[in-house]
Amino acid sequence: MKKASLKDIAQQAGVSTALVSYVLNGKEKETRVGEAIAEKIRQIAKELNYQPNHLAKSLRSGKTYTIGLIIADISNPFFANIARVVEDEAKKNGYTVIIGSCDEHAEKSWDLLNVLINRQVDGFIIVSCEGSESQVHYLKERNIPFVLLDRHFPEIQTDFVATNNYKASYDAGVHLIQSGYSKIGIMAYKSNMYHMEERVRGYKHALRDNHIEFHDSWLKEVHFETMDSEVRTAIDEILASGQRVDAMIFATYGLAINALKYINELRLKVPSDLAIVSYGQAEVFDLYYCPITYVQQPLEMLGKTAVEFLLTKLKNPEEGVKQILMEARLIARESSKAKPTAVGR
Amino acid sequence: MKKASLKDIAQQAGVSTALVSYVLNGKEKETRVGEAIAEKIRQIAKELNYQPNHLAKSLRSGKTYTIGLIIADISNPFFANIARVVEDEAKKNGYTVIIGSCDEHAEKSWDLLNVLINRQVDGFIIVSCEGSESQVHYLKERNIPFVLLDRHFPEIQTDFVATNNYKASYDAGVHLIQSGYSKIGIMAYKSNMYHMEERVRGYKHALRDNHIEFHDSWLKEVHFETMDSEVRTAIDEILASGQRVDAMIFATYGLAINALKYINELRLKVPSDLAIVSYGQAEVFDLYYCPITYVQQPLEMLGKTAVEFLLTKLKNPEEGVKQILMEARLIARESSKAKPTAVGR
DNA sequence: TTTTTTTGTTTAAACGATTAAGCAGGTTGC
DNA sequence: GCAACCTGCTTAATCGTTTAAACAAAAAAA
Numbered sequence: 196m197k198k199a200s201l202k203d204i205a206q207q208a209g210v211s212t213a214l215v216s217y218v219l220n221g222k223e224k225e226t227r228v229g230e231a232i233a234e235k236i237r238q239i240a241k242e243l244n245y246q247p248n249h250l251a252k253s254l255r256s257g258k259t260y261t262i263g264l265i266i267a268d269i270s271n272p273f274f275a276n277i278a279r280v281v282e283d284e285a286k287k288n289g290y291t292v293i294i295g296s297c298d299e300h301a302e303k304s305w306d307l308l309n310v311l312i313n314r315q316v317d318g319f320i321i322v323s324c325e326g327s328e329s330q331v332h333y334l335k336e337r338n339i340p341f342v343l344l345d346r347h348f349p350e351i352q353t354d355f356v357a358t359n360n361y362k363a364s365y366d367a368g369v370h371l372i373q374s375g376y377s378k379i380g381i382m383a384y385k386s387n388m389y390h391m392e393e394r395v396r397g398y399k400h401a402l403r404d405n406h407i408e409f410h411d412s413w414l415k416e417v418h419f420e421t422m423d424s425e426v427r428t429a430i431d432e433i434l435a436s437g438q439r440v441d442a443m444i445f446a447t448y449g450l451a452i453n454a455l456k457y458i459n460e461l462r463l464k465v466p467s468d469l470a471i472v473s474y475g476q477a478e479v480f481d482l483y484y485c486p487i488t489y490v491q492q493p494l495e496m497l498g499k500t501a502v503e504f505l506l507t508k509l510k511n512p513e514e515g516v517k518q519i520l521m522e523a524r525l526i527a528r529e530s531s532k533a534k535p536t537a538v539g540r
Numbered sequence: 541m542k543k544a545s546l547k548d549i550a551q552q553a554g555v556s557t558a559l560v561s562y563v564l565n566g567k568e569k570e571t572r573v574g575e576a577i578a579e580k581i582r583q584i585a586k587e588l589n590y591q592p593n594h595l596a597k598s599l600r601s602g603k604t605y606t607i608g609l610i611i612a613d614i615s616n617p618f619f620a621n622i623a624r625v626v627e628d629e630a631k632k633n634g635y636t637v638i639i640g641s642c643d644e645h646a647e648k649s650w651d652l653l654n655v656l657i658n659r660q661v662d663g664f665i666i667v668s669c670e671g672s673e674s675q676v677h678y679l680k681e682r683n684i685p686f687v688l689l690d691r692h693f694p695e696i697q698t699d700f701v702a703t704n705n706y707k708a709s710y711d712a713g714v715h716l717i718q719s720g721y722s723k724i725g726i727m728a729y730k731s732n733m734y735h736m737e738e739r740v741r742g743y744k745h746a747l748r749d750n751h752i753e754f755h756d757s758w759l760k761e762v763h764f765e766t767m768d769s770e771v772r773t774a775i776d777e778i779l780a781s782g783q784r785v786d787a788m789i790f791a792t793y794g795l796a797i798n799a800l801k802y803i804n805e806l807r808l809k810v811p812s813d814l815a816i817v818s819y820g821q822a823e824v825f826d827l828y829y830c831p832i833t834y835v836q837q838p839l840e841m842l843g844k845t846a847v848e849f850l851l852t853k854l855k856n857p858e859e860g861v862k863q864i865l866m867e868a869r870l871i872a873r874e875s876s877k878a879k880p881t882a883v884g885r
Numbered sequence: 886t887t888t889t890t891t892t893g894t895t896t897a898a899a900c901g902a903t904t905a906a907g908c909a910g911g912t913t914g915c
Numbered sequence: 916g917c918a919a920c921c922t923g924c925t926t927a928a929t930c931g932t933t934t935a936a937a938c939a940a941a942a943a944a945a
Contacts, residue, residue, distance in 0.1 A: 200901055211925050216903060227922060249659045250599045251901035254930045275620040293638055314594045452823050478797050484829030545931055556895050572892055596931035599900045
């Protein structure tokens, strides 16, 4: 059973395809189609279960009603959740999303970008990875609409929707300090991505503003690709250091997971041996024997707003640059509970 | 800067678009294009950074090199992992995946199906939900290639790739029994989906084969939509019953998560108060204070095989029906460790 | 020299839609 | 009675490709 096309309907109705198109697109009034023939066309369309061919429509109109979503990894719960929000929000507006995982790899990201551009997506929502500045510039030059999500490049003027990571880390630091911890480490990715730097900067400022001297050994930066092993040595080091930390901030979900596994192996007790605050969001944090304090990013709003920005841009390409930093919320749990032995406050 | 088309290249080279198409598709030999002109065309194509328009190609060829993946929810780690495997495997073969989440809702699933059919996907990989039999029949009638993944309808003859759920549950049951538990409950979705029934059936047979009488109160079926509250009452009941269970099997990840939260609230100790085996797969199971024994489904193989089945079907639509049930592996952990008070063995 | 074959290229239809423009035939206005 | 306007429809171009078929010119075979 071949799919019915406009032509098939036209033939059955004994009219031209133009009329069929008009009627089926609700333009019968403007184009003065006879009421009787219109009804007949609708009838036949229903009988043949006519479904318009999106490819043809898109080729003609230049609009595919498709948006490309480039993220690091769909199997990471943070991105999976974001993706879900984006999918739903897009669908609400008649758009379809194509998701691509680039594994924090600029090259894969380029590939994805090109594949999706060839597929004529109308625009992109992108969680940029390190070294992908050129891709952003390319999109700007080519005048392809896009919105950066979760991460952005401050030196490049673009639309973006992200979290105020500085503030989030600052809050996390202050929270730990107020809970009586004073030797606070942080683990982050080795990266010059702005959002990562901000996460570290916020933490440092929290220390500074509370008159705690920062020690270089407290900052552990690991490579994304070799995270599994590096996290372990990093933990070993940070615990062995002269200034052994009593609390740690993990700048991403992946780091926290790896660290927690190792911490369990070491039989360290959270929070008595080590207090913890992490970025990210997942069931683990609730179900861990000692529920983990975490930085709750406004996932839903991030995703929705990104879609919204992109869609308005698609409607009105001339509109000005839209940028927004959303505030995260620190969800305090057991893993950072006030130190019983705290003397200070 | 408009995108360069075949026509643009043809104009610059002073030839017809046909030649350009031939050269750029590597058909210069068969179609005897002059070597000099061919080189010139390639040169100009590179200069203009020509990227073929996928829409036009697809419209002409009837192939989009796109496959639709319909799952319950991309934010569920099981599906997210599957999706990732499918994405990678598809990309390897030059295909793009469009993912849709239907929330176990037959109606949403229909919507997705139609949207994707209109977008002319070449075929589908579908994790069917309850009540979607008609959709499967529709695809068969319309002769649209598809493979069912993870779930299937035994009464409908289709390609499928799934787990041997009967065996998996049977193994889970036997494992618990051998570990000294004898009052074993199971929580599943209220559903007449085959995979769910098999999970219950395997469990029942494990009891039967080990001369343990099954009690109706040991089987708790909850509705997917109202899972949050129903799981709690189910746990309350199964623990209050005359035949209080000492172990439980959770037939899905979602059920386990909800149950564990409640079990934590109740301050029940796993496994001493209640041993646990669960389906699903996620970091939680590793990091729970008492690592959870779980049924490890061969995610990677499931996804890869589904793509493989679909692609061979796309290449050769006439080929016979392909069905495969893969074996799961029980990963035994603390949550089902041998009962210290066990008398039997 | 004429016919056939080969070579290199163009033409044009097709995929399935949209839409500006054209064209009869009927009404209305003056 | 003739221009102007409506009404209801068709024609044909277009989007960017692919590809069978046609074609002209040159080379080979007769």
